[in-house]
Amino acid sequence: MLKYKILWFLFNLKASLASYRHEVHELGFQKGKKHLKVERIGYLPQQVNESSGLVYLAQDSTLLTHNDSGGAPYIYQIDLSGKLLNTYPISQAKNVDWEDISADEQGNLYIGDIGNNSHQRRDLCIYQVNKKIDAVLQKIPIHYPEKQTVPDAEAMFVAQGSIxxxxxxxxxxxxxLFVRKIGDNADTLQFKSHINLRTPITGAAINPQKNKFVLISYGKIYYFRIIEHQIxxxxxxxxxxxPHKQTESIAFLDENVVIITNEQGEIYRVCEN
Structure with a gap:
């Protein structure tokens, strides 16, 4: 696993140092350096040694995060500087490969146990946890449409009643991009969209206004508009x-500000000008 992560990190670092030619001329992105400002604002507590998911709680201006595969099934609450405020054990869940976390409009949390580096897992799921963070409401099974191999995924969010x-x-x-309605009896994800990004995606978030979403990789951040509710x-x-090390977690603070953490314990804020 360590060798795999080192090779993957070096691969994405090389990709991050490349130009924007592909994204601008072939995919239609604008160069973000003209519109975005990056600053480091804090450090994660030692308990969070592989931050792999992030969500913002607007009611008390704090963040929730969790560790990567094999970590304890805990949710950690921190402030924006990284100070540990609370630890919530999720005793009814198992951290096989937790990769992302999101929240719905009612405050319920969704933990994505969707990592599948070996493409061999068949027990992928998403845990829905109540807003008190003390009980699993349901375990939502995740299946992809029939393919030769089951994809690996590390990024997800909840919006419009869907995952x-x-x-x-x-x-x-x-x-x-795949989607599944929450509460739908069919547990197979439906294919939604494809884009030819050249860096593997490790985190995702949608803003509170539901008019923008972002994807993070080890080397780049990608912003997308949402028009007429079409994600x-x-x-x-x-x-x-x-290229700020092993970045796997991202969350919106408001319409124009995102927070990013990496597995080396750093916290960054990215603001639109």
């Missing part, structure tokens, strides 16, 4: 080089 899952695609084949890749906005 949106973004594949990672280490082979540079691009990123697929897909048809309206690319900004692409920003972001």
């Amino acid at each position: 949106y899952v973004f594949t990672k695609n280490l082979d540079k084949s691009g990123t697929d 897909d890749f048809s309206n690319p906005l900004y692409c920003l080089n972001f």
Whole structure:
């Protein structure tokens, strides 16, 4: 696992240092460096040694995060500087490979146990947790449409009563977006959209106004507009080089500000000018 992560990090670092030519001329992004400002604002507590998901709680201006595969099934609450405020054990859940976290309008949390580096897992799921963060409301099974291999995914968010899952695609084949209605009896994800991104996607977030979403990779941040409630890749906005180590977590604070954490314990804020 360590060797795999080192090779993957070096691969994405190389990609992050490349130009914006592909994103601008072929995919329609604007260069993000003209519109976005990056600053480091804090450090994660030692308990969070592999931050792999992030969500913002607007009611008390704090963040929730969790560790990557094999970590304890805990949710950690921190302030924006990284100070640990609370630890919530999720005793009814198991952290096989937790990769992202999101929240719905009612305050329920969704933890994506969707990592599948080996493409061998068949027990992918998303845990719905109540807003008190003390009980699993349901375990939502996740299945992809029939394919030769089950994709790996590390990015998801909840919006419009649905779960949106973004594949990672280490082979540079691009990123697929799948969707599943919450409460739907059919547990198979439905294919929604594809984009030829060249860096594997490791995190996703949607803003409170539901008019913009972002994807993070080890090397870049991708911004997309949402027009007429259509969450897909048809309206690319900004692409920003972001070679700040092993970045796997991203969350919106408000319409124009995102917070990013990496597995080396750093916290960054990215603001639109």
